[in-house]
Amino acid sequence: MSPTTLPEFTVAIDLVLRRDWNARAPRGAYTQLDSTKGVKVHYTGGRVNPGIVSDHDGCVSLVRSIQAHHMDGNGWIDLGYSFVACPHQKVFEGRGLHHLPAANGPGLNAGHYAVLGLVGNAGLVQPPDGVLHAILDAVQYVRDQGHAGREVKGHRDGYATDCPGDPLYAWVRRGAPRPGGTAPPRPGPVAPPFPGRLLKYPPVMRGEDVRTWQRQMRTRGWDLDVDGAYGPGSRDVCRRFQRQQGIEDDGIVGPVTWRLAWEAPARGQG
Numbered sequence: 094m095s096p097t098t099l100p101e102f103t104v105a106i107d108l109v110l111r112r113d114w115n116a117r118a119p120r121g122a123y124t125q126l127d128s129t130k131g132v133k134v135h136y137t138g139g140r141v142n143p144g145i146v147s148d149h150d151g152c153v154s155l156v157r158s159i160q161a162h163h164m165d166g167n168g169w170i171d172l173g174y175s176f177v178a179c180p181h182q183k184v185f186e187g188r189g190l191h192h193l194p195a196a197n198g199p200g201l202n203a204g205h206y207a208v209l210g211l212v213g214n215a216g217l218v219q220p221p222d223g224v225l226h227a228i229l230d231a232v233q234y235v236r237d238q239g240h241a242g243r244e245v246k247g248h249r250d251g252y253a254t255d256c257p258g259d260p261l262y263a264w265v266r267r268g269a270p271r272p273g274g275t276a277p278p279r280p281g282p283v284a285p286p287f288p289g290r291l292l293k294y295p296p297v298m299r300g301e302d303v304r305t306w307q308r309q310m311r312t313r314g315w316d317l318d319v320d321g322a323y324g325p326g327s328r329d330v331c332r333r334f335q336r337q338q339g340i341e342d343d344g345i346v347g348p349v350t351w352r353l354a355w356e357a358p359a360r361g362q363g
């Protein structure tokens with residue numbers, strides 16, 4: 094493993110190891126899993142107490158109870174999931190790396206690691222950002238360390254189930270973006286401060302403020318020279334832009350016309 098030929102993995106994952114959540118020992122040997130196509134995302138399918146959002150001990154209890162249900166109810170050798178993501182961006186080690194999960198359904202376990210997000214079909218239904226981050230931390234972890242491919246799918250992909258619930262599944266279908274990334278609506282562009290003088294013609298006005306406005310209008314798609322000189326061409330573009338924006342077409346760049354040059358939604362020039 095030479096650092097010159099292999100990237101050094103900097104895995105930002107807050108793992109809760111099995112001993113840390115007092116996991117019961119598996120009842121039998123895991124089936125080895127060399128590689129997978131990726132990850133399938135799951136939810137609990139039941140009610141999740143919203144109180145866990147402010148109580149990580151509640152996450153631990155919930156994971157322990159799911160393990161008990163899988164071992165004592167389903168008769169599985171262990172918790173069925175590879176990893177569990179909680180609202181505190183922690184990732185519980187379930188069956189872990191290179192072990193066949195049980196939660197994806199018969200015939201589907203060798204294809205994907207199984208990652209549970211701690212949300213349900215009642216109570217805590219909308220996945221908190223911490224859960225989404227933790228799922229993605231687990232996804233990155235199995236890619237880096239577990240020979241997992243790029244797929245991120247839902248349990249319902251290829252199996253008749255509601256899992257992982259509509260909110261988590263919609264997120265999966267959007268490409269499982271990091272919260273706070275490009276997904277949330279971004280605030281619109283903000284105009285630079287109005288230069289403090291009206292840009293108008295005649296006579297020709299010159300200055301950096303004129304050039305700044307011309308450059309922005311060019312960026313918006315208007316055909317004008319970016320020469321720092323406000324003459325008839327600039328005035329004409331200004332008037333047409335003002336008409337497009339439904340404001341008085343006096344051909345003078347005042348504070349409102351200036352601000353709209355940056356903040357008005359882009360559209361055709363009519």
Ligand SMILES: [Zn+2]
Nearest residue numbers: 135136248256
């Ligand atoms: Zn599932």
Ligand SMILES: [Zn+2]
Nearest residue numbers: 149152179181
């Ligand atoms: Zn937690």
